[in-house]
Amino acid sequence: MHSDAFDRYHHGHSPIHSIDSRVKVLVTLAFIISNALLPDGAWIAFALAWGFILIANFFSQLGIGFTFRRSFIALPFALAAITVLFSIPGQAVSSFHFLMWNFTITDAGLLRFVSIVIRSWLSVQMAILLVAVTEFPKIVHALNHLRVPTIITVIISFLYRYLFVLADEVLRLLRARQARSAAVPGKSAGGSVRWRARIAGHMAGQLFLRSYERSDRIYNAMLSRGYKGELMTIHPHHFHASDRWIGAASILGFIIMQIAGRL
Amino acid sequence: MHYSPVPLHIPDGFLSLVVSLICWAITARTLSIAISRTNKSLGEKQVPLMGIMAAFVFAAQMINFPVAGGTSGHLLGGALAAIMLGPWAAMLVMTAVIAVQALLIQDGGLLVMGANIFNMGLLTAAVGYGLYRSVLKSSYTTKLTVAGVAAWLSVMAGALATSLQLWLSGTTNLQAVVLAMLGVHAMIGLGEALITVAALGFILRTRPDLLGEGSASAGGGRGWVVAGVIISLIVVLLSPFASGNPDGLERVAEDLGFLGAGQAPSYKIISDYTVPFLGNTPISTIAAGVIGMIVVGVIIILLGQKMKARS
Numbered sequence: 001m002h003s004d005a006f007d008r009y010h011h012g013h014s015p016i017h018s019i020d021s022r023v024k025v026l027v028t029l030a031f032i033i034s035n036a037l038l039p040d041g042a043w044i045a046f047a048l049a050w051g052f053i054l055i056a057n058f059f060s061q062l063g064i065g066f067t068f069r070r071s072f073i074a075l076p077f078a079l080a081a082i083t084v085l086f087s088i089p090g091q092a093v094s095s096f097h098f099l100m101w102n103f104t105i106t107d108a109g110l111l112r113f114v115s116i117v118i119r120s121w122l123s124v125q126m127a128i129l130l131v132a133v134t135e136f137p138k139i140v141h142a143l144n145h146l147r148v149p150t151i152i153t154v155i156i157s158f159l160y161r162y163l164f165v166l167a168d169e170v171l172r173l174l175r176a177r178q179a180r181s182a183a184v185p186g187k188s189a190g191g192s193v194r195w196r197a198r199i200a201g202h203m204a205g206q207l208f209l210r211s212y213e214r215s216d217r218i219y220n221a222m223l224s225r226g227y228k229g230e231l232m233t234i235h236p237h238h239f240h241a242s243d244r245w246i247g248a249a250s251i252l253g254f255i256i257m258q259i260a261g262r263l
Numbered sequence: 264m265h266y267s268p269v270p271l272h273i274p275d276g277f278l279s280l281v282v283s284l285i286c287w288a289i290t291a292r293t294l295s296i297a298i299s300r301t302n303k304s305l306g307e308k309q310v311p312l313m314g315i316m317a318a319f320v321f322a323a324q325m326i327n328f329p330v331a332g333g334t335s336g337h338l339l340g341g342a343l344a345a346i347m348l349g350p351w352a353a354m355l356v357m358t359a360v361i362a363v364q365a366l367l368i369q370d371g372g373l374l375v376m377g378a379n380i381f382n383m384g385l386l387t388a389a390v391g392y393g394l395y396r397s398v399l400k401s402s403y404t405t406k407l408t409v410a411g412v413a414a415w416l417s418v419m420a421g422a423l424a425t426s427l428q429l430w431l432s433g434t435t436n437l438q439a440v441v442l443a444m445l446g447v448h449a450m451i452g453l454g455e456a457l458i459t460v461a462a463l464g465f466i467l468r469t470r471p472d473l474l475g476e477g478s479a480s481a482g483g484g485r486g487w488v489v490a491g492v493i494i495s496l497i498v499v500l501l502s503p504f505a506s507g508n509p510d511g512l513e514r515v516a517e518d519l520g521f522l523g524a525g526q527a528p529s530y531k532i533i534s535d536y537t538v539p540f541l542g543n544t545p546i547s548t549i550a551a552g553v554i555g556m557i558v559v560g561v562i563i564i565l566l567g568q569k570m571k572a573r574s
Contacts (some may be wrong), residue, residue, distance in 0.1 A: 008367055032374045036280040051272030073369060080429060081277060083436040116434060120372075127275070127369050139366060151298055152308060155359040158314020158319060163363075166315075166322035173326070193330055197454065200328040201461020204338060207323055208347065208462065209470055215315035218310055229310070234331040 008131040014061040017069045017133050020243040021142040026128045027250045032123045034254040040115040042261030044073045049122050049257055052250075060133050067125035067132075074124040077114055081116045085109040131226070136160055150230060162218075166211060173203045270447070271339075271383055271425050272364065276370030281434035286428065287377030293385055294358060297351040304349075304432050313352055317359040320344055326458070334456025341387025341421075342395075342414040343459045347466070347474060350487060351391040357384030382424045386494060387417035395490015403467060414459035415493045419445060419451035423498050 032054070038045050052240070057064050090108030096102075114207075137157070144153045175196075177199065278286075301309070320340040327335040340360075345353035358380050365371040371379045394413035398405050422444040430437040466474060 029373060032275050032372070033280065035276060035434055036283065036374060077270075077277065080440065081434045083439040084434060087436040094302040112433075116276055118276075120274050123372060123374070124369050127366075127373060130371075131367060136367065141458060142493035149295070149298055151301070152355065152358060152362070153295070153318050153561050154310055154459050155314045155355060157360055158311060159307040159317040159359050160367075162315055162318040162322055166318045167325065170322045170325050193328075194457065196328040197336060197457030200336070200338075201458040201463075202324050202465045204343070205456055205462035205465030205469075206321045207326070208319055208466060209473075211322075212312070212314050212473060215312045218315065219311045222311065252410075 003166065005167065006135065009127075009135050009189070010062055010132045011059050012133070014059060016056060018058040019219060019246055020237075020239055021134050022145050022239075023136040023243045023247045024130055024134050025139060025142045025146065027247060028126050030251060030254055031126045034257055035119045036120050037258060038115075038119065038258065038261045041111045042115075044263075045113075045257045045261030046118050048260055052253060053122060053125050056126075056129055060129065062233070067128045070128050071125045073120055074120055075117075076112075078117050078120070079131075081113055084116070086111050087114055095201075099231070137233060154229075154231055165214075166207065169207055169210060170203075173207065177203065177210070177234060271379070271421055272361075272371035273375045273425060273428070274306065274369075275374050277372075277434050278375045278378055278428055278430065280374075281436075282428055283374050283378060284436075286381050288377070290377040290380045290385065294354065294380075297354045300351040300549040301355060304351075307569050309352070313348070313356050313392045314359070316348060316352075317356045317363075318358050320356060321363065328458075330454065336458065337451070338416060338458045338462075339383060339387065339421075339455055341383060342391025342410070342417040342455070343462060344411075345388040345392035345396045345450055346410060346459075346463060350388050353392065354384055355387040357388060360384075369391075378425075379427050382421040382428075386420045386424055389487070390417040390420050390494050393487045393489070394495065396491070397488045403464075406465055406467070410463050411456040411460040413491070413495075415456040416498060418448050418455050420494050420498045422448035422452075 006213050007107050021143040031049070038049075053067060054064055057068075060066070085105045086103050086109060088106055090106035093105045093110055095102060095104035116182060134142075137160075140153050140157055140160070141155075144150065277573050293380075301313075320343075323340055324339050327337050329335050341353065341357050347353075348356060361371060361380050361384055362376065365373055365379070367377050391410075391413045394409055394416070395406070398409045425442070426435075426437070426440045426444045429435045429440050
């Protein structure tokens, strides 16, 4: 497995790519908070927010529908909010019968449900764009600057660095299991569910031991190369004036969205 | 490539700002305690270890086994990590896993990450370690059984907390979400329990020395057992009664005719889920629920600190 198997970064030289990573992380967070603050049914504000995403997409030179195409992963969770259609009192919009129950969708419920879905959709698109235009190590470095405790960012960095190594191990374990589990077509391989769970557990235990012993070798290797407790980076911190302008303009945009949402 | 083991990762937009921030506050406070504890008990050498362990948990979530009809069992790993590494280190490890899942794969939101870490990292580690700690000196079979129960309860606790957060944010109806979440996760928790028991048994048989240094040294003794048991009791007792009108327990009391025997409390702070000055409005109920959550969270944290200081 290649070391960037888990990478979501799309390389480019657009104006968005070159914004300082701290500003990008902060603007993403501010956008998500702004979405959370928008009241239900603030259609103009939602449209402005959607426009913001489209503009960001455009300037990132990744295609104007880039985040939209990738945003459908969060939608299945919308099922969790479905009950809100029926439980908020208001004018009935439609009702239907399911088994022995009568369900009535109210207008207030519909408003709330659609608002929740739109807010979530907007936020996830922003997060997708963030990782597409910022290399992951730079995001972690930005988190460091934003006062996230070093121990957590170091653990995250190690996770990212060694994930593909351990994922390779897992694929080897899965392949070995498959090679040793003859399957008759039409029946699932292996014995009872308990047996299958036990084998899966042994694989997890095996993976734990291999990782644990590997971490020892890794630590010694790093020590012998001068590891002092912090992962160093060579990427330069350049805070340009343009970063400040873009950050300020974005925050201003979010404030305008908030006002538009309450008019 | 990434297989989401449990549908517990809440995306942005499904929790209100208030609930998100409160969960962030509880999570941030707990993590700062975890950091200072791991700094004390584990040396600098252990940070790469925790990093690799985080990668292990992430990778281990890809291990699955077919259950029936196309579904498969998975591992969330919070309880297992707590048993292997000790509670505080496990919380840091799970935090890293959840953070990377949210950042890289958008599995879970950024603003609601505090809640996700609380549900899948903090609660699971507390329940997993708390219950296991009580049988640290028992036989092999007892350890495995308790670990299995702890793993199941950790998943259920996470599911219950997720349901409550969704309800407090006004995103769902309480009865429906508790029923759906706990129902689904009862099965998922079973898969978690089976894998956890098998993994733990494997390690106890091959490298039992690894567990000795991980769990006991970083632990705090009785405080953890208390915390683990309290959370488990809440999950077991409260969830069937988390249905709506009238309250499950009240309904049973009505039916059996002993409702009148209950005495009025001698002091009313937040009576009937209404905050005094807000009156009988939905905001009042939500505020009461949130206040209750904060109180419980603070008690658990203070208990853990006090017991640790004493032991």
